[in-house]
Amino acid sequence: MSGFFDTHKATLDQALEAARSRDYWSPYPEIASGKIYGETAKEDGAKAFKSALGKAFELNGHPADGGTVGSEQSPYGLELGIKYPKASPALLLEASRSAATDWAKASVEDRVGVCLEILDRLNKRSFEMANAVSHTTGQAFMMAFQAGGPHAQDRGLEAVTYAYAEMSRTPASAVWTKPQGKHDPLVLEKRFRVIPRGVALVIGCATFPTWNSYPGLFASLATGNTVIVKPHPGAVLPLAITVSIGRAVLAEAGFDPNVLLLAADEPGSEITKELVADPAVRIIDFTGSNAFGDWVRENAGRDTQVYTEEAGVNSIVVASTDNFRGMCSNIAFSLSLYSGQMCTAPQNIYVPEGGIDTDEGHKDFDAVAEGIKVSVDKLLGDPDRAAGVCGAIASDATLERVEAAAGLGTVLRPSASLENLADARTATPLILKVRDSEGDAHHQERFGPISFIIAVSDAEEGIARAAALASEKGAITASVYATDDATLDRAADAFADAGVSLSCNLTGGVFVNQSAAFSDYHVTGANPAGNAALTDAAFVANRFRIAATRRHKAA
């Protein structure tokens, strides 16, 4: 059996400690530097990506019964032309189930070792992954490197770490000795084994194919389930690379590579629903819309555990600040990063109608709004920087949404395409001002670079409205600016009640969009934006069960 567990034990131990302390920690460097990843890493990664284009993707003898499938197109304009094995749900489920027995019976250490080795190999191919993520999602290269590579690997490792912690809480065996007064005690020998739920399905999204999929993928894999990865048809390559690495490691460790399968498909002939509805699927990790999330919940089998990250409306409440410029540029970056296509990006900014106190004196509502707008303009004033911050738009639907949204309020800043990315689908932030009489278009998620600066009577009302919206429609992040502790405390209570984590007075190099593995829980699971958190014990503990045997212990 493989020595992967021993190889990575020190990393796992550090990860267990990081999850407890919740300080910053990562074994996967986020700096895309040749000094760390090897002098030729960048070129090698680009070469590997290019060599995959226009041909059939090699997936270690992956089952297929329909030839090949694939129609990815880069938001930067490149036709990818990659073809993946096309397998029917029936074939995938059959292959998954026949790979299950050995994987279920493997020791916790062997399975966790395989997961850690996969993550390590993924890390080494982070430059290739950056190209794959960038050319499927539209993320700018640096972001694709970080979010698609090391940060996704961090989240995968976090899931493996929690899974290991939960599985190793119960000893493999125990002796139970019950005193019987003057008589001999009753003595039983007990053995406990981790048993998986069955086949796990991971449904990826179009914008963060690795970051959002790795937690479920690795949590299910570590706990002994076989895994079918269903990528978004527009972002298959990053998960195909992942599955390819996973299958290679599984085979090296002596397991059937079909423990990990890819369910590739194309728009118009998706196989997601058929997989979701099959009762053999016992775990589903889903990232996507509330509407499809509802469908998944309603159509998944009776015994299927469903973990979701869905949509929400994230808010910022501006009450006061001692760093007006820092606040405006921090908000501007949050609105611009990946053109607002992050589930953590703020959409609604609540500002008191009467204005706020700042280090630059009192600023009225329009002045606050103008400060944010000017900061966005400044950030995106340099075309190169704008391309590096905004990247491209993942789907036509988002572009159409931006165009349609211009009528939903008073346009403070119009959206525009990026001059340096002529071949790409791009859109800079559209910012709208909304006053009471101007409707409630901001009461639902408008995914993409669309934000609303909303006048409220005071900060209290802003907190109340943002928190109520989070309770009703979901929210993954919330942010507040206030110079007084009383407002911060009230906001902390209100957003905790609404099940949202809160960032306070971010003015520097940390942004409300960012969520750090081992420290920040991503999504609380306590509002409609998702029913699970990345990563806590609840995310892993129900992916396996414990079966025991007991017998009288021989004297």
Place this chain on the structure above:
Amino acid sequence: MSGFFDTHKATLDQALEAARSRDYWSPYPEIASGKIYGETAKEDGAKAFKSALGKAFELNGHPADGGTVGSEQSPYGLELGIKYPKASPALLLEASRSAATDWAKASVEDRVGVCLEILDRLNKRSFEMANAVSHTTGQAFMMAFQAGGPHAQDRGLEAVTYAYAEMSRTPASAVWTKPQGKHDPLVLEKRFRVIPRGVALVIGCATFPTWNSYPGLFASLATGNTVIVKPHPGAVLPLAITVSIGRAVLAEAGFDPNVLLLAADEPGSEITKELVADPAVRIIDFTGSNAFGDWVRENAGRDTQVYTEEAGVNSIVVASTDNFRGMCSNIAFSLSLYSGQMCTAPQNIYVPEGGIDTDEGHKDFDAVAEGIKVSVDKLLGDPDRAAGVCGAIASDATLERVEAAAGLGTVLRPSASLENLADARTATPLILKVRDSEGDAHHQERFGPISFIIAVSDAEEGIARAAALASEKGAITASVYATDDATLDRAADAFADAGVSLSCNLTGGVFVNQSAAFSDYHVTGANPAGNAALTDAAFVANRFRIAATRRHKAA
């Protein structure tokens, strides 16, 4: 604030260690002795029980909007005549929600302290509880004392212990320091708070009102949820006593006693469905039938977490034994205890048609069946002992089921009433023999003192059939007798695959029906007999979420 946590901290520490080691441990003595519980404890308990009869039950100002309700009748013939506050679901939910804020904001230690104090006071009233449990469920007094008192308290403590372990895994605060090369590090101060899901509903059963309810009740309470206890209309008193003690402790600790409420009702006008379907209810712990379990799952709110223990068919497979007498008397006790009305009681006994090897030589199928029958006769030969083992039958439906079951096979041992309990509803074990041509009446749960000794071609077939039935219909326990490790190992694999824990070669003072807190997981959650285990991390971790705040740390 209360010092309950400090008072019971040593118990909690021992409990945490017991959950890890899974050795025998209990702080609540199971011996109903005056030396332990006080010389007058038995009389005091009987007196307290009697004084509750025929009047309104005092529940510390419990909300009511419909007068009183209650129609419990002892299976031993006694009319209880106890009246409980009658509250509509709307009133209960309103009271529960308005008690929620302070309870949610209390510290983990304060909540856990309250739970530990409730358990301690419950323990001191174990004799009173024994009377209450016996006269609602029909359990014999000694069993009612143990299962309704200390063993139930153990399970409650176990749930509190797991809840505490999970809640305290995340620190209350952390400092996150991310290096920035030559620049100053990014430093954030983070605070984490446990937030509850909402109102928790605990639906009790008629046979083990405390044992089956305490895990969910205490797990939800400890994690900050308010709890509405919905007892079975036939077994209200044990949970009314529990709620009464809980409300007193809550009030002493400065909380609204409505954190814990009783939803008493009567047959024919049950309020369970209305409570289940209310979206304010976010956690449901249900013990009962598969049919109602399905209803609960289908009608509970979208965001409601449902934990169930439902029905199943428990099996024994007899392959060989080196202690034929021990085996037969162990099985006989398991069939007779509380007249088979335990969710853990065996129903199907698979015996090779060609017989088995034993320490008394080869025994053919009929001889094995006869051995079990004779052991039951012997066990119940003494009328006093029979009454102490079998107790009474909780419901008319069970008695009718026993009568109807006599036609489902060849009667090996007829059921009879207990001569020493003339006023009670009683029935000794009905044992049927079934050969292949005799149908599949044993393929479903026949709750009560009904068992089938089933001829199979060999032990392998017995294991396969028992395991398949467990997968399909659910099972909470399984038992195997075999003198060779190969058979035991095969049985361990087969029942683990079917999600059932397995007892091997029980011939002494441990019975397959018994499940010890802190050591045996009760139910695996991996087959239709239930979706949760008592108690593992999965049972508690999803009853709360974590909400965080983060801000730049002042230098």
